[in-house]
Amino acid sequence: MRDFFLHTEVGSGLLTLFETLGILVPVLILMAYSTYFERKALGAFQLRLGPNRVGWFGLAQPFADAVKVFTKETIIPAGANRFLFLLAPSITFILACMAWAVIPVQNGWAVANINVGILYLFAISSLGVYGIIIAGWASNSKYAFLGAMRSAAQMVSYEVSIGFVLVSVLLCVGSLNLNDIVLAQSRHWFAFTPLFPMFIVFLISMLAETNRAPFDLPEGESEIVAGFFVEYSAMAFALFYLGEYTNMIMMSAFASILFLGGWQAPFGLTFIPGVFWLLAKISLIMFFFFWVRATFPRYRYDQLMRLGWKVFLPLSLLWLVLTAGFLEFFHMLPRSS
């Protein structure tokens, strides 16, 4: 049995399939309940109950929504480019799922424990902009197009500072492997070291990268209706929605791995398995997303660009140089193995 899975081509293919399902099914369930979590949290922030009709405490609400969306009609506008119009939501959703291949949920537990995991995640998150920009163009609608333009500029701008944050974490770890990054934090989580400002920069850039409030200008319902997905309905819309939440969970997992010690248990509470610690950290950062959404008004476009280019870029660059100088001066630079 062991030989079949590890040493034959069919077996290893099947094993990869099972591993993929093993991570994607929990992620999709997590995604469904993160919409419930968001609505309940927003309800609490605004002194209301949130969803409470369908099922016990409204717990069946995500499934009711799914059924609703499945049974609706997909409308393709007359002037739209049919192929690209349907390709865009698929790209968003597929990319959001692809990223999970490298996320380690326990020591060595990742579908693909690759050498350049951090670069892979960075690449996948930078590809996310295509779903939006193609949707905006293919819809043949001015609001969708405006949303796409905003999104393209926004995501490219904030990627730059995310890149510098990643480099400064890499300098401390000396490896691009996500598993090594978590193992390097077995004594101190990076969020509680002098890398703390980078943690803050990452958290805020993460909001911009996933197009969430207060940087949800690509949607901007008060100015451009619903932005890039104005023309979408039914399943095509649902794929954008799924992609957005899966991306949020992915960025939360990324932030926990980079700064909050991934699956590592705090205070030596190692009797609880690491998977649950990772889940707890993901939930904490997801709560941060909703908290920010309930608290801050939307940024104006020029303010968004100013924050990205004039505040975060110099700050993260400076902190990167300081980190490198500190590590070099105290001979703490990790040596390549």
Place this chain on the structure above:
Amino acid sequence: MITLFFYLFSAVLLGASAMVVTSRNPVHAVLFLILAFLNAAALFLIAGAEFLALTLVVVYVGAVAVLFLFVVMMLDVDFVQLREGFQRYAPVGAAVGLVLFGELAAVLFGWEAWSGSFAVRGSATPSSVSNTVALGQVLYTHYVYLFQLSGLILLVAMIGAIVLTHRERRGALRQDIGRQQARRVDETLEILQVPSRAGAGQIGLFRPKHLPSPVRDREPVERA
């Protein structure tokens, strides 16, 4: 199995590259270019150069091609007009291409690499270290001046582009965050005792009261 994938990716790469130059719609051309980049990255992966593959995706697909797409989508190109001079300019284009190709070939055959790099050169997967480390060891030690030089060239290009396209906008309103933060309550608010049943005019109050003028770079000038 790997050979099969190699031919698959190569075939898609060639097909996509051909479509880049032949497709009529410029947006489709850019999308084919992106497909070509992704397939090239896949080929790098097959060769074992995972760092190069992902850097290609991050830089070209994630940033450069997005800006391409951004610009091309905004253009309103008339293709009939664009094709008019094609016959006339084709020889010039071909000549320029030939010269560039010759120069590239000259550089390729005349290039002498640092002798120490032979251990890691020519093999995407050097035996001793991972290819990311190998790349860093060669690039930031013996090729550091060339590396810095290429950075400087990019900087010059960037400054050049800014200088060429920058125009002074007169009378534009600017937000000065520092000034907003420095504003105090007593500079903005005035609390008055208003007698009951008296209108704003009767107590000598006219709105808008004196408001500080918005931050301007200079006084607005008549637009031509």
